[in-house]
Amino acid sequence: MSQVNDAAAGHYGDRPWLAPGAVPFIHIQGVSKRFGDFVAVDNVDLEIYKGELFALLGGSGCGKTTLLRMLAGFEEPSSGNIFIDGADMRSVPPYERPVNMMFQSYALFPHMRVEQNVAYGLKRDGVPPAEVRRRVEEMLAMVELSDFARRKPHQLSGGQRQRVALARALVKRPKVLLLDEPLAALDKRLREQTQFELMNIQDKLGVTFIVVTHDQEEAMTLSTRIAVMDAGRFVQIGTPTEIYEYPQTRFTASFIGTINMFEGTVVRDGGGLALDCADLPMRLALPEHFDGGEGQQITLAVRPEKIRMSKTQDAGGGAVVSLPGKVRDLAYMGNLSIYRVEVGKAVVQITAPNQRRLDQREITWDDEVHVGWDTASALALTE
Amino acid sequence: MTRGLQTALARLQGGWQSVVVLVPYFWLLLFFLVPFFIVLKISLAERIIASPPFSPLFQWAEDGALTMRLLFDNFVWLWEDELYVETYLNSLRISIVSTILCLLIGYPIAYGISRARPTARTILLLMVILPFWTSFLLRVYAWIGLLADQGTINNLLIFLGVIDSPIRLLYSEFAVYVGIVYTYVPFMILPLYANMEKLDLSLHEAAADLGARPLTTFFTVTLPMTLPGIIAGSLLVFIPATGEFVIPDLLGGGNVLMIGNVLYGEFNANHDWPVAAAVAVALLVVLVVPMMIYQRVQARESGI
Numbered sequence: 001m002s003q004v005n006d007a008a009a010g011h012y013g014d015r016p017w018l019a020p021g022a023v024p025f026i027h028i029q030g031v032s033k034r035f036g037d038f039v040a041v042d043n044v045d046l047e048i049y050k051g052e053l054f055a056l057l058g059g060s061g062c063g064k065t066t067l068l069r070m071l072a073g074f075e076e077p078s079s080g081n082i083f084i085d086g087a088d089m090r091s092v093p094p095y096e097r098p099v100n101m102m103f104q105s106y107a108l109f110p111h112m113r114v115e116q117n118v119a120y121g122l123k124r125d126g127v128p129p130a131e132v133r134r135r136v137e138e139m140l141a142m143v144e145l146s147d148f149a150r151r152k153p154h155q156l157s158g159g160q161r162q163r164v165a166l167a168r169a170l171v172k173r174p175k176v177l178l179l180d181e182p183l184a185a186l187d188k189r190l191r192e193q194t195q196f197e198l199m200n201i202q203d204k205l206g207v208t209f210i211v212v213t214h215d216q217e218e219a220m221t222l223s224t225r226i227a228v229m230d231a232g233r234f235v236q237i238g239t240p241t242e243i244y245e246y247p248q249t250r251f252t253a254s255f256i257g258t259i260n261m262f263e264g265t266v267v268r269d270g271g272g273l274a275l276d277c278a279d280l281p282m283r284l285a286l287p288e289h290f291d292g293g294e295g296q297q298i299t300l301a302v303r304p305e306k307i308r309m310s311k312t313q314d315a316g317g318g319a320v321v322s323l324p325g326k327v328r329d330l331a332y333m334g335n336l337s338i339y340r341v342e343v344g345k346a347v348v349q350i351t352a353p354n355q356r357r358l359d360q361r362e363i364t365w366d367d368e369v370h371v372g373w374d375t376a377s378a379l380a381l382t383e
Numbered sequence: 384m385t386r387g388l389q390t391a392l393a394r395l396q397g398g399w400q401s402v403v404v405l406v407p408y409f410w411l412l413l414f415f416l417v418p419f420f421i422v423l424k425i426s427l428a429e430r431i432i433a434s435p436p437f438s439p440l441f442q443w444a445e446d447g448a449l450t451m452r453l454l455f456d457n458f459v460w461l462w463e464d465e466l467y468v469e470t471y472l473n474s475l476r477i478s479i480v481s482t483i484l485c486l487l488i489g490y491p492i493a494y495g496i497s498r499a500r501p502t503a504r505t506i507l508l509l510m511v512i513l514p515f516w517t518s519f520l521l522r523v524y525a526w527i528g529l530l531a532d533q534g535t536i537n538n539l540l541i542f543l544g545v546i547d548s549p550i551r552l553l554y555s556e557f558a559v560y561v562g563i564v565y566t567y568v569p570f571m572i573l574p575l576y577a578n579m580e581k582l583d584l585s586l587h588e589a590a591a592d593l594g595a596r597p598l599t600t601f602f603t604v605t606l607p608m609t610l611p612g613i614i615a616g617s618l619l620v621f622i623p624a625t626g627e628f629v630i631p632d633l634l635g636g637g638n639v640l641m642i643g644n645v646l647y648g649e650f651n652a653n654h655d656w657p658v659a660a661a662v663a664v665a666l667l668v669v670l671v672v673p674m675m676i677y678q679r680v681q682a683r684e685s686g687i
Contacts, residue, residue, distance in 0.1 A: 072592060073592075074591075093591070094588070094592050095591045095592070095593075095594045095596055099592075100592055100593065101588075101589075103585050103588070105583070107585040107586050109586060109589070109590075109604060110608070111608055120595075121594055124593055124594035124595050125594055168593070172594070
């Protein structure tokens with residue numbers, strides 16, 4: 001079975017779920033978790049393949065952590081089944097599961113030195129002392145903490161503690177590593193650096209990672225696939241690109257990044273269909289992928305960076321939407337600027353790279369502009 | 384100008400700070416060190432028939448010289464008379480066993496309270512503290528009623544047909560253990576609870592996740608992390624239990640001799656203040672040793 005997966009991974013690289021005949025490594029089947037009247041996880045199905053770096057993304061209380069805790073064995077599903085590497089995990093206690101977890105608080109044992117923390121799991125498995133020492137040293141070298149082996153957790157910085165927690169969870173060579181908000185406690189620079197370290201380690205060891213996060217940026221950069229969760233259910237499962245470029249619902253579209261949304265009714269306009277939005281001075285052409293009909297209430301969504309802006313009538317040619325507006329607000333972010341342009345009664349948000357210096361830019365407050373986008377860049381969302 | 388004023392104010396505040404720090408030191412000096420030196424002085428005196436019944440420390444000799452007499456007789460007496468050494472050892476044995484019993488009973492109770500729901504926790508803690516609302520003497524007398532030959536426990540056992548005639552419960556070492564453990568178990572529970580309440584539950588989950596069974600988790604994580612609470616609670620039980628004299632007097636009925644009873648007897652029945660003082664000083668030395676061990680452990684905990 002693992003041979004099938006390895007072969008599949010060979011051909012399909014970091015997209016093992018596309019391989020024909022690929023067998024999911026983790027199979028979550030109709031799993032629900034209720035706490036009293038509250039449904040934390042509501043009948044979810046999920047298949048995760050070997051070697052994936054899978055992100056469970058959602059706001060607080062969406063059920064992502066509960067799902068992770070069910071995989072670790074700290075919670076039993078109220079109904080449904082979880083299979084890891086073909087084995088049913090029902091009533092298998094945490095200490096017998098082939099998974100290890102990195103806790104959000106790191107949960108390092110404060111009374112043990114770094115090396116003792118890392119060795120803890122190996123000792124529980126009855127690994128001979130010499131091998132324990134060798135593997136602990138090897139793991140500490142990998143997370144670059146060899147010089148800190150004899151320190152206690154409270155003598156380490158946040159980033160070092162995070163690496164100890166990672167080393168402690170990985171030293172047992174689990175089949176699956178569960179990470180609960182692994183980077184939440186780190187500052188921005190350290191977070192970016194650690195993100196890449198995590199990806200390198202995952203690549204090197206080939207362990208399947210499941211990451212719980214509320215940070216969409218973290219999910220986007222880290223993972224091979226993302227499951228967006230809301231109210232105990234999966235809203236969408238896909239690669240970061242799919243989730244960002246082709247969100248299927250308004251929730252996903254607005255949860256990941258920023259997006260402009262125009263609500264309206266589909267009407268017949270000349271030869272084709274268009275969106276009649278009450279807030280806008282003119283109708284919007286619909287993207288080709290739209291397969292609904294006249295009279296339907298839909299939302300047209302466009303990412304801010306996909307919108308162009310110019311002082312003259314946009315001469316993009318082809319399938320382009322163009323609207324007159326006035327710059328109301330402008331935020332300078334260093335590498336890019338955010339413009340808020342009033343179009344009819346709506347406000348359109350546009351991001352543009354600062355190709356020129358601030359004092360030389362063409363468009364500024366109160367300028368009359370035309371905003372426009374390729375119709376193919378927009379999304380017609382029905383739910 | 385303003386800066387000068389500010390530094391002056393800061394200095395004044397510094398002055399007040401040192402006053403605040405000095406108050407407890409002054410308190411300790413007045414009510415601990417001074418009485419201790421008075422007791423130490425008496426222990427080095429000689430018993431005389433007078434009021435007060437001991438010889439003065441300083442005396443004018445006939446040739447006009449001020450002389451100081453320090454008699455170590457009393458301490459030699461304590462060491463040579465088997466009664467005292469045996470009683471000290473007996474007191475230590477009883478308080479050590481009581482401390483262990485308090486720990487065995489108190490540890491699961493404290494753990495249970497710390498893991499209870501917040502509302503239940505308040506009630507459970509209240510139940511631990513509740514006995515303090517009645518007089519200590521009253522509670523010990525209540526045990527006499529329970530343990531006596533015609534007491535509640537014997538009557539119940541006879542009624543149930545477990546025994547035919549009353550068994551001896553009161554005026555025995557058993558009754559003393561019951562009294563001490565009953566009285567001091569809250570002093571074990573409270574520091575343990577304070578320690579366990581702060582215990583991070585995710586550490587238990589981390590241990591389980593790394594392959595530790597519940598019992599292993601207890602011995603490798605829970606127990607070492609609650610050690611400060613165990614030490615604090617054990618000292619709070621051990622130190623007063625060693626000097627206990629009401630419980631062995633009332634529940635031991637003269638069959639169980641602890642050092643507190645000897646001290647009481649020397650002072651009240653024999654009117655031998657110097658020997659009584661020497662017993663007290665020696666007891667303090669016996670108790671200071673564990674306190675110093677505790678201090679060292681604490682210093683090491685916070686040091687590393």
